[in-house]
Amino acid sequence: DVKVTQSSRYLVKRTGEKVFLECVQDMDHENMFWYRQDPGLGLRLIYFSYDVKMKEKGDIPEGYSVSREKKERFSLILESASTNQTSMYLCASRRTGDGQFFGPGTRLTVL
Amino acid sequence: QKEVEQNSGPLSVPEGAIASLNCTYSDRGSQSFFWYRQYSGKSPELIMFIYSNGDKEDGRFTAQLNKASQYVSLLIRDSQPSDSATYLCAGGQSGGSYIPTFGRGTSLIVHP
Numbered sequence: 001d002v003k004v005t006q007s008s009r010y011l012v013k014r015t016g017e018k019v020f021l022e023c024v025q026d027m028d029h030e031n032m033f034w035y036r037q038d039p040g041l042g043l044r045l046i047y048f049s050y051d052v053k054m055k056e057k058g059d060i061p062e063g064y065s066v067s068r069e070k071k072e073r074f075s076l077i078l079e080s081a082s083t084n085q086t087s088m089y090l091c092a093s094r095r096t097g098d099g100q101f102f103g104p105g106t107r108l109t110v111l
Numbered sequence: 112q113k114e115v116e117q118n119s120g121p122l123s124v125p126e127g128a129i130a131s132l133n134c135t136y137s138d139r140g141s142q143s144f145f146w147y148r149q150y151s152g153k154s155p156e157l158i159m160f161i162y163s164n165g166d167k168e169d170g171r172f173t174a175q176l177n178k179a180s181q182y183v184s185l186l187i188r189d190s191q192p193s194d195s196a197t198y199l200c201a202g203g204q205s206g207g208s209y210i211p212t213f214g215r216g217t218s219l220i221v222h223p
Binding site for chain 1: 143145147153154155156157160199201210211213214215216
């Protein structure tokens with residue numbers, strides 16, 4: 001079975017802090033994604049990577065950056081956390097053309 | 112803009128009934144469609160995919176695709192309370208590194 005893991009299930013940070021969310025997949029998938037999910041807004045794509053060191057902006061990249069130095073690892077960075085970044089963050093991976101497999105999610109609270 | 116539309120629900124069905132979840136999409140170039148189930152507080156889980164017109168069955172689940180009408184549906188036969196969840200529809204172009212477009216999901220409640 002595909003396994004996608006995320007570094008934390010719950011995270012509490014203060015406004016202005018730099019936050020790192022890590023995602024690791026074990027199935028050699030080319031594509032990896034970061035989403036945030038908020039009630040009533042559905043899944044919104046933050047960034048997408050289709051290969052090592054490659055990244056594409058999604059629908060809401062502002063305030064975020066990403067890093068993909070190794071195929072299995074995709075990191076999301078909040079440069080300076082703000083309260084409006086309080087959300088559920090979901091990482092997903094996919095072999096090209098297939099459906100996505102999601103990690104368990106990180107519920108981030110920014111105080 | 113590519114859109115995938117779903118009725119937010121909730122759709123309430125009695126145990127044992129057939130639940131019918133529907134999804135429409137705007138991008139005629141979409142070739143691949145996926146259904147995800149998301150329990151409250153959990154992450155989405157891939158349950159079905161369909162690429163060709165017609166029906167695809169997997170256990171109690173049947174996915175239906177009608178490209179002419181730009182319509183995808185998921186039927187759940189013999190619904191169980193454990194099927195109560197939000198169901199997300201996603202679509203995209205096949206091949207390459209397309210980015211799938213997600214609907215906002217339909218909440219399904221199966222009551223005993």
